Amino acid sequence: MINGFKEFIMRGNVIELAVAVVxxxxxxxxxxxxxxxxxxPLIAAIFNADSLAKSMVVPFFSGELSFGLVLAALIQFLLVAAVVYFAFVMPLNKLKENQARRRQAGVPLDPKKNPVTDLDLLTEIRDLLAAQSGAVSPVAATDAPAPFAASAGTESPKHTL
Structure with missing residues (x-):
């Protein structure tokens, strides 16, 4: 019973939800x-009242309708919605778009899964320089092992900096 509760609490969604509530x-x-x-105060000044809750009050039978209070709640809602959208939703959407572009380009999303070594980068630089100058790489002319063999120069780089 305790282990089940521990697994439930340690799931990412529950922790993220708790952080979001705080x-x-x-x-x-x-x-x-x-x-x-x-x-x-700005809106209350427009309606000549001490506060927005006291403005736009309409007598209604034995009570009163407070349209100013509703307007204050609406303004608060719109402010919260705008900040949540611009601070959280929009950046998250941009992050998802960038990840989708990286997937389509074949760039790994997690660089730890396919780490780029210094040798990979140096080999790529050598191949690009050889392709630009039109010269054949000295390593390509010999029977070098596969990791050191130069590419034909026509393929795109494997890694981006």
Whole structure:
């Protein structure tokens, strides 16, 4: 029973959700301060009221309808949605697009799986220089082992810097 709970808690999604809740709570305080300290007084000044909650109040039978309070909540929602979109959603979408482009180009997403060695880079540089000058690489002219043999110069580089 304890092991099952431990496995559940240690899954990535649960931990990420917990972090999101904590950040969301802190972010809510920041947005509330901005809305009550800046936007509410500005909008309340437009409607000649002390606060947005006290503006646009319409008497309704035995109570009152507070449209200003709804407007304040709407402004707060729009601010939160805008910040979440521009701070989290948009960068994440760009990251996914970059990963998709890298996959299509054949570049490994995890460089640790296919580490580039100094020898690979030096071989690639030598082959590119030989292709540019039109000369045959001295290693290509001999019967060198496969890792040191020069390419024909027509293929694209294996690694990008």
């Amino acid at each position: 950040i969301g709570a802190a972010f809510t305080g920041l947005v509330n301060a901005i809305v009550t300290g800046i936007f509410n």
